[in-house]
Amino acid sequence: MNILIRLAVIVFGVTLLSACSSDADNAMAPSPLQSYTPSVQxxxxxxxxxxxxxGGYYFRMxxxxRHGVLFVASRNGxxxxxxxxxxRTLWNENIGANITSGVGVGGGNVYVGTDNARIVALSAQDGHLVWHAPVTSEVWAAPEYARGIVLAHxxxxxxxxxxxxxxxxxxxxxxxxxxxxxxxxSQPEVAGNTVVxxxxxxxxxxxxxxxGNMLWQQQVALPRGNNVIDRMVDITVDPVVVNGVAYVATYQGRVAAYDLDKGQLIWSHKISSYAGITADRHQVYVTDADGRVWCFDEATGAVAWRQTALKGRQLTGPALIGQSVAVAxxxxxxxxxxxxxxxLQGRAPISADAIAQPVADNSQLFVLGTNGTVWSFVLRPFKA
Known part of the structure; x- marks a missing residue:
């Protein structure tokens, strides 16, 4: 599996940071940057x-x-x-442990997970420690806040x-x-009083x-194949809920839409994804494991379009800004x-690999690089 070159895997609790040599030999080469007619800058x-x-590790931080403030976590704590x-930096605090998750925010606090099996809450106002609590193991997904409750996966x-x-x-x-x-x-998604x-x-x-009582569950993808790698069907994509429908994607499995109340499958496509999914009120956008970006009709699952020009470029999940879909x-x-x-509408260089799915807020797009640099982009109509 080509993705194992980029994604570490866990086998019986041991982290493997590279794939077998045959996978490395067969890695998909990144598509060269194509020429296009720009429409946004x-x-x-x-x-x-x-x-x-x-810190050189594969953590999607x-x-x-929230409220005009961007919260960023780094591996070094x-x-x-x-x-x-x-x-401008408003405050910076080191929690004294390696961080393994993205950032959650809500209820006046900022939340991160650590490699010593703790979830830590800091004040969003000034960064002082509010509380910390033990969990069963490392927290890889960003904690999720809703209605006075914080969820840690x-x-x-x-x-x-x-x-x-x-x-x-x-x-x-x-x-x-x-x-x-x-x-x-994957980071849980909360819709009303429901956790997905x-x-x-x-x-x-x-x-x-x-x-915490279960309302329903579905097997989005069934493990298939003769070895453990082929049978991997992880859901590492954060589920998205729009209009009472839960959208999800699995590695080596499928993209699927489920009725949130009943758990019934509405539509699905056989697509492998580990990077990300997002949706608006009409369409669902997915980055697949090979670097293609897909757009589906949210109600029927019909393919609206597919962009293949970025294959092999190890894309992040998509983010929506204005009338554009952004991937790093x-x-x-x-x-x-x-x-x-x-x-293709536009392209912007950054001086590092992107860590995770960009974050959009109104007219701004934020991208975090592996070196700890954050970029803020604003889209404008292209002028020659």
């Missing part, structure tokens, strides 16, 4: 350095933005708050719910973990937010596609 509003990025408009398939104000454990859900998994996990969570065994599970790659570029047609 990505202007760098600001860039700033915060911490050491992911996606920033979070730094958590920073940055003015989203100006790039760990390496061992555990989903824990904590009081956002005190760190008190409210409930815990456990899912079986396969013998081999990708070195990534994807796990490394290919299960999509829907729980009651307050109690691991070769130092951010690409902008038309929402309606998928055509």
């Amino acid at each position: 990505a202007v760098t509003a600001w860039k700033t350095g915060v911490g050491n990025g992911n 996606r920033p979070a933005v 730094d958590v920073s708050a940055v003015n989203a408009k100006t790039g 760990t390496i061992t398939g555990n989903l824990s719910a904590f009081s956002a104000s005190t760190g008190h454990l409210i409930w815990r859900y456990d899912e079986a973990v396969p013998s081999m998994t990708l070195h990534a996990a 969570a994807g796990f490394s065994d290919g299960h999509l599970v829907v729980l009651n937010l307050q109690t 790659d691991r070769y130092g570029f951010v690409h902008f596609l038309s929402r309606s047609s998928g055509k």
